[in-house]
Amino acid sequence: MRSDLPALIIIDMQKAMANPAAGQRNNPDAAERIARLLAAWRAAGAAVVHVRHISRTPGSLFWPGQAGVQFQEALAPLAHEHVVEKNVPDAFIHSTLERWLRVRDVKRIVIVGVSTNNSVEGSARSAGNLGFDTTVVADACFAFACTDYAGQARSADEVHAMALANLNGEYATISDSASVLRALAAS
Numbered sequence: 001m002r003s004d005l006p007a008l009i010i011i012d013m014q015k016a017m018a019n020p021a022a023g024q025r026n027n028p029d030a031a032e033r034i035a036r037l038l039a040a041w042r043a044a045g046a047a048v049v050h051v052r053h054i055s056r057t058p059g060s061l062f063w064p065g066q067a068g069v070q071f072q073e074a075l076a077p078l079a080h081e082h083v084v085e086k087n088v089p090d091a092f093i094h095s096t097l098e099r100w101l102r103v104r105d106v107k108r109i110v111i112v113g114v115s116t117n118n119s120v121e122g123s124a125r126s127a128g129n130l131g132f133d134t135t136v137v138a139d140a141c142f143a144f145a146c147t148d149y150a151g152q153a154r155s156a157d158e159v160h161a162m163a164l165a166n167l168n169g170e171y172a173t174i175s176d177s178a179s180v181l182r183a184l185a186a187s
Helices: 030-044 096-103 118-128 156-167 175-186
Strands: 007-011 050-052 081-087 109-113 133-142 173-175
Touching: 007 118, 007 175, 030 050, 030 109, 030 133, 030 175, 050 096, 050 118, 050 175, 081 096, 109 118, 118 133, 118 156, 133 175
Parallel strands: 007 050, 007 109, 050 081, 109 133, 133 173
Antiparallel strands: none
16 A cells, blocks of 8 residues: 555445435436546555445434445445444544554545535544545535525535535645546656
8 A cells, every 4th residue: 555645535435325315416427436536546556445334323224234334336345445434424533544544654635425515524624634635526526405504405516515615725625536536647
């Protein structure tokens, strides 16, 4: 594993996220972009971390023992790739993720996955606060439509854009998959 390259952190790309019951989402090509990033990271010999959400809420699509908990086949970890299990949105809370990265002297991370305004945003905020040079790949993440606190319906694109705006500059750099792939190839 090359510690001079950023680690790719893939958040919650489990079968439940492909279930229509998860809701109306944006970025329909996000999984394909994540797969391209994953292939490039593997080819470069860089660190890859797969984050899996395990719910504490009975009936959740992420409840233990259900098919929704399994990784999507195209994004499943290889035997040597690190897997982090979490029960809250933030992949750094109650997990060994920070220690795993620090032991390997990884200082830069690239975050992809779902959902932009929940697990991606929570994890990117912690990563930035912990001093990691963090990039979130906007077109390799997606969000779901929801109603805001004032009762206004927000599209998945609006939710996604606001989450990225919350992160940009203070916690992370926001980029796109083509730029990230070019930077990796140049390393």
